Amino acid sequence: MCKSWHVIRLRMRTSNLWIPTLREDPSDNEIASYRLMIRAGFIRKLTSGIYSYLPLGLRVLFKIQQIVREEMDRAGAQEVLLPALQPSELWEETGRWQQYGKELVRLTDRHDRHFCLGPTHEEVVTDLIRKEALSYRSLPVTLYQIQTKFRDEIRPRFGLMRGREFIMKDAYSFDADMQGAQQRYKDMYDAYTRIFTRVGLRFRAVEADTGLIGGTSSHEFMVLADIGEEAIASCTACAYAANVEQACTVKPAEGPKTDLPLTKVMTPGVSSVDDVCAFLNCSPHEIVKTLIFVADGRPVVALVRGDHQVNEIKLRRQLGASELHLAGNAVIHEVTGGPSGFSGPVHLAEVEIIADDAVAAMPGCIVGANMGDTHYRHAVLGRDFMARCADIRNAVAGDPCPECGKPLDMDRGIEVGHVFMLGTKYSQAMRATFADAAGNDRPFCMGCYGIGVSRIMAASVEQNHDDAGVVWPVSIAPFMAHVIPVQDQSEAVMTEAVNIHQMLSQGKIETLLDDRSARAGVKFNDADLLGIPYQVIVSEKNLKQGVIEIKMRKTGERITVKKADVTAFFLKEMGGTDTVGA
RNA sequence: CGGGGUGUGGCGCAGCCCGGUAGCGCACCUGCUUUGGGAGCAGGGAGUCGGAGGUUCAAAUCCUCUCACCCCGACCA
Numbered sequence: 001m002c003k004s005w006h007v008i009r010l011r012m013r014t015s016n017l018w019i020p021t022l023r024e025d026p027s028d029n030e031i032a033s034y035r036l037m038i039r040a041g042f043i044r045k046l047t048s049g050i051y052s053y054l055p056l057g058l059r060v061l062f063k064i065q066q067i068v069r070e071e072m073d074r075a076g077a078q079e080v081l082l083p084a085l086q087p088s089e090l091w092e093e094t095g096r097w098q099q100y101g102k103e104l105v106r107l108t109d110r111h112d113r114h115f116c117l118g119p120t121h122e123e124v125v126t127d128l129i130r131k132e133a134l135s136y137r138s139l140p141v142t143l144y145q146i147q148t149k150f151r152d153e154i155r156p157r158f159g160l161m162r163g164r165e166f167i168m169k170d171a172y173s174f175d176a177d178m179q180g181a182q183q184r185y186k187d188m189y190d191a192y193t194r195i196f197t198r199v200g201l202r203f204r205a206v207e208a209d210t211g212l213i214g215g216t217s218s219h220e221f222m223v224l225a226d227i228g229e230e231a232i233a234s235c236t237a238c239a240y241a242a243n244v245e246q247a248c249t250v251k252p253a254e255g256p257k258t259d260l261p262l263t264k265v266m267t268p269g270v271s272s273v274d275d276v277c278a279f280l281n282c283s284p285h286e287i288v289k290t291l292i293f294v295a296d297g298r299p300v301v302a303l304v305r306g307d308h309q310v311n312e313i314k315l316r317r318q319l320g321a322s323e324l325h326l327a328g329n330a331v332i333h334e335v336t337g338g339p340s341g342f343s344g345p346v347h348l349a350e351v352e353i354i355a356d357d358a359v360a361a362m363p364g365c366i367v368g369a370n371m372g373d374t375h376y377r378h379a380v381l382g383r384d385f386m387a388r389c390a391d392i393r394n395a396v397a398g399d400p401c402p403e404c405g406k407p408l409d410m411d412r413g414i415e416v417g418h419v420f421m422l423g424t425k426y427s428q429a430m431r432a433t434f435a436d437a438a439g440n441d442r443p444f445c446m447g448c449y450g451i452g453v454s455r456i457m458a459a460s461v462e463q464n465h466d467d468a469g470v471v472w473p474v475s476i477a478p479f480m481a482h483v484i485p486v487q488d489q490s491e492a493v494m495t496e497a498v499n500i501h502q503m504l505s506q507g508k509i510e511t512l513l514d515d516r517s518a519r520a521g522v523k524f525n526d527a528d529l530l531g532i533p534y535q536v537i538v539s540e541k542n543l544k545q546g547v548i549e550i551k552m553r554k555t556g557e558r559i560t561v562k563k564a565d566v567t568a569f570f571l572k573e574m575g576g577t578d579t580v581g582a
Numbered sequence: 583c584g585g586g587g588u589g590u591g592g593c594g595c596a597g598c599c600c601g602g603u604a605g606c607g608c609a610c611c612u613g614c615u616u617u618g619g620g621a622g623c624a625g626g627g628a629g630u631c632g633g634a635g636g637u638u639c640a641a642a643u644c645c646u647c648u649c650a651c652c653c654c655g656a657c658c659a
Contacts, residue, residue: 023608023620024594028652048651103658119659154583154657162659211659415659450659486618521619528619539618 012479012505014514017055021526031227033461034159036470040529042457042478049156049164056530057457059478061167064456065146067198067475068169075191077142077171082124084148088114090123094429100212105150105164117150120213122426122448125172129444130432136176139434139444140184144171146453158227160458161414167454173447176434178423181445185421188449192221192417199456200473201416202463206232207242208418209313213448215422221451222413223459232413233395237406244410245313247395248402251357258364260378262346268373271341273306276375280366283307288355288365288379290343292332295321299335301387303345303355305362308393315392318354336370344368345385346376355387414459415452422446470531471554474574479512481570482532486520486539497538500548500566504536507567509574511536528553534573536566 019041026038028045037043042057053061069079088106091097097104097116105117118124125143134141149168156164173184189205196203201223208220220243222232234241242248270279273287287306292299293315300319304310316324329340335351336343344367345353359365364378367385381387397410427433427443436442457476464471474480481504485497494515501513512532514523527535537549547560550569561569 020592022593027588027594030653045651101658151659153659155655157653213659418659452659489617519617519619519621521617521621524619526620537618541618 012501012510012512014512014516017512019056019526019530020054021529029159031158031161031462032465033161033458036461036465036529037159037458040470040531043160045159049153049162051160051163051165051454056478060457060472060476061453063476063478064199064453065169068146068195068451068453071191071195071198072144072169072171074194075142075187077144077173079145080143081145081147082118082121082128084118084150086116086118086121086124088116090127090430091116094123094426096123096212103151103153105152118147119149119151120448120450121145121147121170122172122213122422122446123430126426126430126432126444126446129174130427130430133435134174135435136437140173140175140180142171142173142184142188144169144449158229158458160454161227161462162229163454166452169451169453171449173449174427174432174434174444175447176436176442176445178445181421181423181447185419185447188419188447189219192419192449192451195451196221196223196416196456199460199476200464201456201460203416204232204234204241204411204413206234206413207246209243209245210420213418213420213422214425215420215448218418218420220413220415221417223416223463224411225414225459225462226412227462228412228414230413230415231394232411233397233399233408234411235401235404235406236409238401238404240401240403240408242395244394245311247408249357249391249393249395250400250402250405251389251391252361254361255363257380257383258378260364262379262384263377264369265375265377266373267342267375270373271368276366277306280375280377282366286362286366288345288359288362288367290345290368292327292335292343293324294327294331295319295324299327299331299351301335301343301345301348301351301353302392303353303359303387304393305356305358305365308356308358308396310356311392311394314390315354318390318392319352336368338368338370339372342368342370342372342374344370344376344379345387346370346379348385353385353387354392355381355389356393357389357391358393359387360389414455414462416456416459417449417451419449420447422448465531468525469529472531472533474533477531477533479510479532480574481509481511481534481536482527482530483511483513483536483538484520484523484527485514486523486537488515488517490540492543493538493540496543496548496563500536500538500563503567504570507571509567509570534570 021041022039025035041054044052088097107115146169150165153164156162175181203221203223205219205221208218210218231244233244233247267279270276273284277284284306288303289306291302291310293302302310302315312324332340360381364380367376367379369376399408401408424443427446433441433443461470483497483501485493487493501511504511533553535551542548547562549558549560551558
């Protein structure tokens with residue numbers, strides 16, 4: 001390679017940027033985004049669920065953060081940086097020191113004081129605000145930060161998707177009344193829509209459960225992907241969409257009940273829904289599953305149709321319980337008098353029974369008889385057993401939409417954002433108040449709003465890649481252009497490549513120059529792996545005709561432009577799309 | 583936490599069943615040739631075989647314990 005290329009030292013060259021690409025897939029994970037980001041030298045794993053960002057990965061992260069900042073600022077939020085290390089006292093005030101459980105990373109200092117590494121910052125901001133003696137005149141206030149969060153995941157998985165340490169943008173709004181809080185919620189919802197559009201994700205906002213954060217309502221922003229950990233129900237006809245945890249089911253009309261008498265049948269060794277179906281030659285929707293739960297220490301019986309699944313969040317809400325789990329065999333025997341696998345609601349007194357609405361609509365059903373190897377046929381709700389009816393199951397594909405009645409679809413999604421209407425949950429618990437117009441202290445109406453910044457990076461790769469590598473959307477790509485001199489031994493080619501690199505850089509087009517002394521095939525393959533949107537190919541062949549070649553990473557399409565027109569080409573490409581979407 | 587799997591130069595793996603003192607591909611270094619889709623030849627450097635203990639004349643290999651990582655599940659923002 002000619003020595004003269006070393007004379008000009010521009011930073012954005014392969015020789016000055018550490019991009020350790022791997023020829024082979026890492027052995028320790030199957031998910032595309034993890035595999036590709038490791039191979040392309042964006043990230044490295046330190047230990048389970050904890051990652052380092054290498055120069056290229058950091059550039060992508062910065063791009064995402066920049067878009068987030070612009071839209072948060074535009075929505076009137078102000079950036080702050082809150083501590084990651086938080087004293088236990090604050091968490092005890094809201095009761096979450098206990099509630100949060102093992103997910104919270106806890107530590108103790110040398111004085112034996114307790115701390116946690118923040119998984120979220122409601123307590124810290126609320127404390128910050130309450131100390132300031134604010135009046136209604138200075139409201140609303142919305143603060144945000146981009147920070148590393150910690151969560152002691154039971155099982156970190158999917159690379160950056162579910163880590164124990166990750167980067168989040170979180171925002172908190174403080175309003176004088178619910179109306180204002182609702183406006184902030186809407187502003188944030190709109191900002192999130194713009195953010196996810198700009199970073200180039202195909203996403204959907206869905207109604208969601210509020211979980212441990214609490215509050216009155218929330219929406220999740222879901223990136224559609226097969227590997228998504230969440231199931232989303234969305235209407236095939238109207239705009240309704242919700243997390244299955246949250247999606248309401250419609251109570252079916254009750255038909256006539258069967259006149260056939262309750263009949264005992266022997267079902268030796270047959271207890272699962274599938275086995276019972278096969279044995280009695282019936283279908284799952286003729287069976288009722290009886291599940292015994294323990295809710296805040298007391299046993300509860302839940303009934304759902306054989307082809308449905310209990311939704312524990314809905315059930316817990318119905319019971320008004322804070323803690324709910326499936327009962328063990330001992331409790332099952334105590335409650336039903338029979339073995340696990342043959343439970344049923346018939347002759348169960350003294351225990352609360354709650355049936356799904358779909359069970360109420362059945363003319364009669366097959367249920368366990370609370371003794372070994374025995375079931376009942378023709379059990380009728382209201383005649384053979386009593387139960388309170390409610391929506392306690394997960395929606396399934398084909399269920400009618402709660403808004404319009406048309407069938408629901410099921411998709412999988414990755415949660416990249418979540419907005420919560422908190423109301424006064426934290427402000428009341430922590431006595432965070434402001435003076436209203438009459439001079440009285442009133443608790444703030446709050447909202448909180450999170451975006452998984454590092455998760456966006458993974459989700460983006462998940463949605464945008466092919467067999468050869470990553471295909472970054474222009475808005476978050478580490479570079480816009482990747483200049484590839486094909487013959488590194490040719491002085492003419494290298495001179496021209498350096499020229500183009502300089503020209504583009506001066507035109508504010510972020511450009512990476514592959515100045516390695518490597519064979520063309522190596523450079524092309526690495527370029528495809530890195531996924532920079534435009535490859536600018538400089539070769540002897542093209543130079544003879546005074547042109548250079550541009551390959552679009554996404555489509556593989558190649559065009560040639562005159563040397564002098566390269567910058568103009570990019571300015572035109574960028575002008576057309578601004579930074580918004582692709 | 584339950585089930586399954588894997589730990590051997592930087593990366594990917596073989597060797598383990600049947601003990602005999604570590605090998606392959608890629609990467610790296612040197613030289614020559616080569617040069618539009620992961621080059622060829624020659625030479626070279628690099629491994630506590632995850633860790634501890636045990637059995638044995640001898641352990642990557644057999645036994646016990648332990649740690650880490652991955653997958654499935656349970657759990658959960």
